[in-house]
Amino acid sequence: MEVRTLPxxxxxxxxxxxxxxxxxxxxxxxxxxxxxxxxxxxxGERGDDPDLLLLHGxxxxxxxxEDLPFVVVAPQCPADxxxxxxxxxxxxxxxxxxxxxxxxxxxxxGLSMGGSGTWSLAxxxxxxxxxxAPICGRGDPTQVSVLRHLPxxxxxxxxxxxxxxxxxxxxVDALRQCGGDVRFTVYPDADHDSWTQAYATSxxxxxxxxxxxxxxx
Numbered sequence: 001m002e003v004r005t006l007p008x009x010x011x012x013x014x015x016x017x018x019x020x021x022x023x024x025x026x027x028x029x030x031x032x033x034x035x036x037x038x039x040x041x042x043x044g045e046r047g048d049d050p051d052l053l054l055l056h057g058x059x060x061x062x063x064x065x066e067d068l069p070f071v072v073v074a075p076q077c078p079a080d081x082x083x084x085x086x087x088x089x090x091x092x093x094x095x096x097x098x099x100x101x102x103x104x105x106x107x108x109x110g111l112s113m114g115g116s117g118t119w120s121l122a123x124x125x126x127x128x129x130x131x132x133a134p135i136c137g138r139g140d141p142t143q144v145s146v147l148r149h150l151p152x153x154x155x156x157x158x159x160x161x162x163x164x165x166x167x168x169x170x171x172v173d174a175l176r177q178c179g180g181d182v183r184f185t186v187y188p189d190a191d192h193d194s195w196t197q198a199y200a201t202s203x204x205x206x207x208x209x210x211x212x213x214x215x216x217x
Contacts, residue, residue, distance in 0.1 A: 040110030083117030
């Protein structure tokens with residue numbers, strides 16, 4: 001895993017460093033093009049210090065030398081800001097230009113503020129991704145029907161005091177009502193940190209890799 005810089009001209013919000021990981025067996029990926037996992041951190045990891053990204057989630061697992069079968073990119077949100085779908089979309093555009101990414105195998109996951117960012121980005125670009133896994137995030141259930149084609153796996157802690165379980169429940173219920181492809185895991189004893197258990201679930205990574213982007217109807 002390495003720290004990279006992605007300057008985007010007149011867009012200072014993304015003129016900053018991000019973490020980049022490429023699996024060792026990248027050359028054996030399908031057609032030489034690699035699956036990409038975008039990892040979005042929570043509010044506590046905002047700022048200019050990329051070491052903060054190693055505290056939780058996917059980057060933490062990679063820092064502990066656990067291999068994952070994806071290219072992983074983990075941008076850092078500026079201090080006092082929140083994930084914005086348009087900024088993340090432009091970030092992904094640049095990452096795709098610079099690496100041999102399979103456009104049909106792009107996945108998004110995030111925790112807390114990053115879980116909300118996952119919902120927001122998918123709602124803004126519903127046909128860009130193969131699957132998403134928001135963890136203890138918030139979304140807009142009135143808009144979720146645009147994701148009914150998209151495999152979604154939602155995680156939340158039943159005792160979460162910061163983002164109530166109801167925020168995930170309402171998204172899942174809305175998806176189910178419109179025929180969405182959604183899984184929902186609730187950890188009965190977890191508080192806000194439901195991501196440690198979620199990212200320790202090996203089935204999550206197999207489930208992601210089984211998904212391919214579905215064409216727009």
